[in-house]
Amino acid sequence: xxxxxxxxxxxxxxxxxxxxxxxxxxxxxxxxxxxxxxxxxxxxxxxxxxxxxxxxxxxxxxxxxxxxxxxxxxxxxxxxxxxxxxxxxxxxxxxxxxxxxxxxxxxxxxxxxxxxxxxxxxxxxxxxxxxxxxxxxxxxxxxxxxxxxxxxxxxxxxxxxxxxxxxxxxxxxxxxxxxxxxxxxxxxxxxxxxxxxxxxxxxxxxxxxxxxxxxxxxxxxxxxxxxxxxxxxxxxxxxxxxxxxxxxxxxxxxxxxxxxxxxxxxxxxx
Numbered sequence: 387x388x389x390x391x392x393x394x395x396x397x398x399x400x401x402x403x404x405x406x407x408x409x410x411x412x413x414x415x416x417x418x419x420x421x422x423x424x425x426x427x428x429x430x431x432x433x434x435x436x437x438x439x440x441x442x443x444x445x446x447x448x449x450x451x452x453x454x455x456x457x458x459x460x461x462x463x464x465x466x467x468x469x470x471x472x473x474x475x476x477x478x479x480x481x482x483x484x485x486x487x488x489x490x491x492x493x494x495x496x497x498x499x500x501x502x503x504x505x506x507x508x509x510x511x512x513x514x515x516x517x518x519x520x521x522x523x524x525x526x527x528x529x530x531x532x533x534x535x536x537x538x539x540x541x542x543x544x545x546x547x548x549x550x551x552x553x554x555x556x557x558x559x560x561x562x563x564x565x566x567x568x569x570x571x572x573x574x575x576x577x578x579x580x581x582x583x584x585x586x587x588x589x590x591x592x593x594x595x596x597x598x599x600x601x602x603x604x605x606x607x608x609x610x611x612x613x614x615x616x617x618x619x620x621x622x623x624x625x626x627x628x629x630x631x632x633x634x635x636x637x638x639x640x641x642x643x644x645x646x647x648x649x650x651x652x653x654x655x656x
Contacts, residue, residue, distance in 0.1 A: 421458045423653045424457065424460070424478075425448070425458070425459050425477065425479075427445060427448050427459065427461045427480045428461075428482065428484065429445060429481075433484055434510070437483040438483060439625050440483060440508070440623060440624060443627065444483075444627075445461055448641075457653075465487075470497045473495075477653070478505070479498070479503065480506045481505070482508055483511065483622065496522050502648070504616070504648065505617070506640060507618045508618075508620075509569070514532060516531070527575070528580070529581075530574060530578075533571055535569050536600050538595075540566075540595070542587050543562050543590055544560065545560045545587075546560065552643050553608075557639075558632065563633050565624060566626075568620060570603055575609050576606055581609050584609055587605035607619070608620065608636070615649075642654070
């Protein structure tokens with residue numbers, strides 16, 4: 387019996403020692419001891435069917451990113467439940483198929499972003515036209531309003547505009563992305579000195595569309611307004627958006643970049 391206890395003790399020492407051993411300075415991995423940050427994902431069922439379809443798959447995509455509870459992930463379909471004092475606790479707000487709609491929600495979102503909040507918006511989350519009546523949001527997006535689009539949704543060849551940006555430096559300089567409905571903006575966000583365009587639809591795609599055909603024009607689809615901690619991605623229509631590894635990497639890079647630029651510090655370095 388005594389020998390068994392000794393063997394058990396030696397086994398436990400051998401097994402547990404690596405867990406408590408000091409991590410060397412040059413160790414390549416950085417393991418989180420607690421959730422690194424807080425993320426809020428918003429979507430609505432009151433949207434076009436293809437946008438809702440994307441949003442539901444988007445929710446599952448972000449849930450998978452949180453395997454192991456690397457961050458605190460909350461999901462909502464009601465932004466009115468998040469006044470500023472609650473919203474400011476989140477390091478990033480992801481909008482999948484909608485945006486703040488009431489005056490109260492809009493005022494809260496403005497306050498959140500003006501005070502260093504993080505935003506990742508997809509596709510229709512940036513839609514605005516003459517009926518939107520939200521000038522701040524137009525400026526936030528870089529000054530452009532919805533101008534036209536192709537139809538039906540189709541894959542396109544895209545080109546990286548800024549190859550050294552943290553979001554794009556691990557991507558090919560050009561690649562084909564899954565089918566989507568693509569929004570062109572007027573004026574182009576590229577004309578805004580505060581906007582950094584990261585990805586554009588290649589002119590090689592023109593004419594773009596079968597029913598509704600876009601024939602020419604500057605066509606940015608991923609950009610950031612450098613006055614804010616934000617990224618916009620035009621993808622977000624239908625059930626094909628998460629079928630491509632390169633585009634998924636783009637989404638992950640964008641999510642990580644917004645979080646990493648938090649004025650409170652980069653949580654991935656902790």
